Amino acid sequence: MGHEQSIVIGxxxxGSAKTASTYNLAYSLAxxxxxxxxxxxxxxxxxxTCFGVEKTGEVPVTIGHLMISVLEEEDLPEKTRFIWEREGVDFIPAPMMLSAVDAKLRLEMGTGKILSTILDVVKDDYxxxxxxxxxxxxALTINALSVADDVIVTGNPQLLAMMGLQDFLKTVTKIQNRINNKLQGAGILLTICDARTILSKTIVEEVQETFKGQLTVFENKIPNTVKVGESIYYSQPLIEYAP
Ligand SMILES: Nc1ncnc2c1ncn2[C@@H]1O[C@H](COP(=O)(O)OP(=O)(O)OP(=O)(O)O)[C@@H](O)[C@H]1O
Ligand SMILES: [Mg+2]
Structure with a gap:
């Protein structure tokens, strides 16, 4: 992956560890x-919350506010008002009202790329x-996939948890064909893997077999460990909490 990449974790x-993966990947690459x-x-x-913001409902300028600004054709606020920093990683927080933004995106016309207006302002810095x-x-996830260069798909190798995988990938293909032809499936990241259970091993093999030649299944799998939950509780990335 090269310079100025937007990557979606979806x-x-x-509960397939999208958030835990985003959080930890951010610190590892930083x-x-x-x-x-x-x-x-x-x-x-x-x-x-992982970044340690306790009252997420009280954050003054969030990604939801920015989305509304673009929807209402208003100017975006200064970057310093919406970009937060925690030990070398910048982030834009989300509020509860983001679900209202999802509804609004569906009501208005041509809203598929609202997020890209926001990314255009910030992405050169990263x-x-x-x-x-x-x-x-x-509509939110479609917006995210519409601006992305790559999508990492997380999968928890439990039978029922893997079942949405094909549907998700079908949507990725639709987005590639209809909205964003630069979107690439970076690969499938298997998370919360229990090396000891036969079911987990069987499903990992099945996934590798199913996507052979089609999509990379990353060789590095994330083990099932209480350290993830603990580190989130203490708002610490794993490289710090349990290197
Ligand atoms: N490797 C791991 N081992 C054990 N538990 C994990 C691991 N990764 C994540 N978890 C736990 O699994 C739960 C779900 O993880 P996470 O919130 O990252 O999933 P998600 O895909 O973002 O879920 P959602 O769809 O609700 O956003 C959390 O309680 C998290 O602490
Ligand atoms: Mg999540």
């Missing part, structure tokens, strides 16, 4: 000297922009 299933912007694009504001999406394939 999946159709909740440690390698990359300039990083993470965008919380999920109404649940989980990524914002090597990577990472967007953490929500589990539903609503």
């Amino acid at each position: 999946a159709m299933k909740g 440690e390698q000297g990359k300039r990083f912007l993470a965008i919380d694009f999920d109404p649940q504001s989980n990524l914002t 090597d990577y922009v990472l967007i953490d999406t929500c589990q539903s394939l609503g």
Whole structure:
């Protein structure tokens, strides 16, 4: 992956570690000297919480506000008002009202690329922009995929958790064909893997077999470990909490 990349972390299933992956990837790449912007694009504001923001409902300028500004043809505020920094990683927080933005995007015409207006203002400052999406394939996620260069699909190798994978990839193909032909499937990141269970091993093999020649399944898998939950509780990236 080259310079000025926008990467979306997505999946159709909740709890497949999209947020944990976005958060930790941000710090791992920042440690390698990359300039990083993470965008919380999920109404649940989980990524914002990971960064240690306690009252996500009280953040004055969020990605939701920026989306509304663009929708209303208003000027965007100064970057310093919406870009936050936590130990070398910049991020834009999300509020609860982001779900209202999703509804608004669906009501108005031509809203598929609203997020790109915001990215145009900030992306030159960064090597990577990472967007953490929500589990539903609503207008927000479509917006995220419409501006992205790459999408990393997270998958938790439990039978039911893997079932939305094909549907999600079908949507990625539709977006590639209809809205954003530079979008690439970077690969499938298997998360919360239990090396000890036969089911987990079987499903990992199945996924590798299914996507052979079609989409990379990253060889590095993320193990199931309590350290992830603990590190989030303490708002610390894993490279710090449990290197
Ligand atoms: N490698 C891991 N091992 C154990 N638990 C993990 C791991 N990664 C994430 N978790 C836990 O799994 C839960 C879901 O993770 P996370 O919030 O990152 O998923 P998500 O895909 O962003 O979910 P959502 O769709 O709700 O946004 C969290 O409680 C998190 O602490
Ligand atoms: Mg999440």
